[in-house]
Amino acid sequence: MNVTINTDELFPDLHPALAPQAAVVEASRCLFCYDAPCTQACPTHIDVPKFIKKIASGNLRGSANTILDANILGLSCSRVCPVDVLCEGSCVMHRYNKQPIEIGLLQRHAMDWFYSHEPAIATAPDNGKHVACIGGGPASLACAAELRRHGFAVTVFDRNPLAGGLNTYGIAQYKLRPPDSLKEVELLRNMGVEFRFGVEVTDQTEGEFDAFFLGVGLGPMHRLNVPGDDLPGVVDALTFIADYKTGTPKVGRRVVVIGAGNTAIDSAIAARKLGAEQVHIVYRRGESDMSAFASEYEHAKLEGVEFHWQTSVTRITPDAVICGTFKIPCDMVVPAIGQSPLTKLLAVCGEVNRETGQTKHPKYFAGGDFLNGGREVVDAVADGKRAALGIKKWLTTQS
Amino acid sequence: MADLTTLFANKIRCPNPFWLASGPPANCADQVIRAFDAGWGGAVWKTLGVPITNVSSRYSSVDLNGQRMMGLNNIELITDRTLEVNLREIEEVKKRYPDNAVIASLMVDSTREAWHEIVERSEGAGADGLELNFGCPHGMSERGMGSAVGQVPQYCSMITEWVKEVAKTPVLVKLTPNITDIRPVAHAAKQGGADGLSAINTINSITGIDLDTFVPRPNVDGKSAHGGYCGPAVKPIALHMIQQIAEVGLPVSGIGGVSNWRDAAEFILLGCQSIQLCTAPMHWGFRIVEDMIDGLKNWMDEKGFRTIDDFRGLSLPNVKEWKNLNLNYKIIAKIHPEKCIGCDLCYIACEDGAHQCIHVDPLPPRLTVTPIPKLDGPIPATPIKIPRVDEEECVGCNLCALVCPVENCITMERVDHGIPSESWEQRSA
Ligand SMILES: Cc1cc2nc3c(=O)[nH]c(=O)nc-3n(C[C@H](O)[C@H](O)[C@H](O)COP(=O)(O)OP(=O)(O)OC[C@H]3O[C@@H](n4cnc5c(N)ncnc54)[C@H](O)[C@@H]3O)c2cc1C
């Protein structure tokens, strides 16, 4: 089934923005903890009480700068972070039998203000060094921005026509839309980052750089490796998501998603929102083994996704998924059983210093999903920023 | 069952001690009638006098952490309606509500004739008492009325005397807080023959300035004027002044920042016979009186007080001069770890704002990542840093307990070191 859709209508914000006064009230509820656990819990260590109190005082530019100093992708993180296992999960309010502070929504409030008031970030004068960031996802973007702040020239290469990596092509639409992801890319461009798109970087690619950052993400999605996994109705989760996010959605009437991670959940919810009448999630292990966050699981149930535990797919036919003796009629199958790590490249990198991102080849640094095995946007940002500081330190000692 | 019936200055009877203060809520009969229907015991009518012209806008407020109107400021003057209309409405209200108190608030030029006339006409309309507005701190004071009278003891006693020459009902003098020491004027009112005191009127204020236009609020065509401040923010100032004028020995109608029955109970504990409210009914409407009555009664039942007189003034003996306090009384802070939520506000308050006697160990720095159960196993609990008190160094100032957001998490515990009580007065004798 091919449909023309208005994705903005089909995918309203999962968490609507706070009105200005509501933001002040919520910000005022924050206790302003000293050495706060929310800041500790954030992989980029955003000074959460500091940016929240600036919202309360009406200093929105200061609030935004506080966020962006720690995390250049403050906008996307405010929308995509699994806050209940990060900042909000560690909010002291939990111990007080109260709702945690809505840190994600407050961050979004500051970011929305920033991006609607001539967004700009100061950079240092050029220091004559040039770094290449391979991959245009969150890790590289964070690395590039931090390097620009210190005066490095940076070129970002991506094989896709748009930057942002999974922020642009992969994150569920009701969390983050491509135009918002691209605002962050635009901010970087204004900071002087050069972007080269449609470039598949290989070890043959030419260019003279003082250092390289590898933010190439994970590899292609795992194949199911069952008979029928190459039928036309089988579309891997990342392709399915990227298609609908870039305006060419294809969805079946009855969809079977295979796997129970966050990507599987995102695919299942998207299929429902795109109009699938039935969406099944088939998982070979049990409910307690699923790797999706609890909040994502709840969301999928609310959307009417049906779960089948302890169910292994043995075969796919043009009109059904066969799981041993059990058969689910369907016209679309979305395998979402994870992305493969880029094992070969990882092996080349050898042991990587997690504090600096430096690989065993000193000129090469790495971070993000590629290195950490696939975590979250905020982890990629933290890696990218650490690597930028690592690059700076290393290049300083070189000269 | 507690009985809130009130007899002010032995003359003004009403079903409870809650009166609308002179101001917008007591502007006209329609409002006062609805207030009485809602349960208010009395009303002090919006100050009568020669009708004035008001400006627009008139109010501005101070919000606290998103809560609206912690303090309210106004630059409005006395009634803008004619004396005839006001008096006719007072008469009508009194006829329909003989059991509720209606007090006429008055302000006229400082001549004996003007005061005699308005007193006689107000009483003729059936007012149960008179309140002389010597407190309005803006506009009227520029014309020699309001606080211009209330700030000078001689004027205050002179006009009170004029009023008493003709008044048959109790005369309350409403005091201004805009004065270094409120006591001389209170004594002057008594000298002039006042039957009671009302305190406080509003406090001179500029509530804030618009950071775009540089014009203070409220903005009247690009300019502003200082106004009178009231509402919850002024309660502590009002309570202090009420305590100070207790020495005069006149019945007191307490005003200033009362929002609920707890505030009212505090005013009564400092000796007030009735309580007036303006900002609270302006903010929430007349309906708030229901809980004031209900809450005060429930509290009185719990404490075993049958009437308001049973607890009126009970706190007065507990307010002393500093020199009489026991220097040897010692308390120290105790943090109850099972209640602590780890905000460490007590630590930073003590460290930067007090006596550096609370300590906390920072968590070791670590590389933080999003916990992914598949990669990391179950999500660990957030570590908590519970501060500890250096009991030797603690001076018992209360600051940590004041900033702690958790009830009873920090308690101040008495240390009995067996040293007998000694005040500064005794020590320096
Ligand atoms: C479906 C899905 C949903 C997700 N939802 C969330 C969420 O809600 N919240 C959250 O925090 N995280 C989420 N994540 C995880 C998050 O998207 C990633 O952790 C994050 O994007 C990693 O950033 P990265 O820069 O390391 O890699 P990527 O975002 O994958 O970016 C890598 C980039 O490198 C480019 N590239 C790779 N190889 C080359 C090459 N040889 N030459 C040129 N370019 C190359 C790719 O085109 C890509 O643009 C989700 C992931 C998926 C798959």
Ligand SMILES: Cc1cc2nc3c(=O)[nH]c(=O)nc-3n(C[C@H](O)[C@H](O)[C@H](O)COP(=O)(O)O)c2cc1C
């Ligand atoms: C808008 C406004 C108008 C007021 N007008 C008068 C007045 O005409 N006469 C008077 O005696 N007091 C007037 N007051 C003062 C109140 O009667 C009262 O003393 C003061 O507001 C403190 O009480 P509160 O904190 O409950 O508001 C006015 C107060 C406000 C807010």
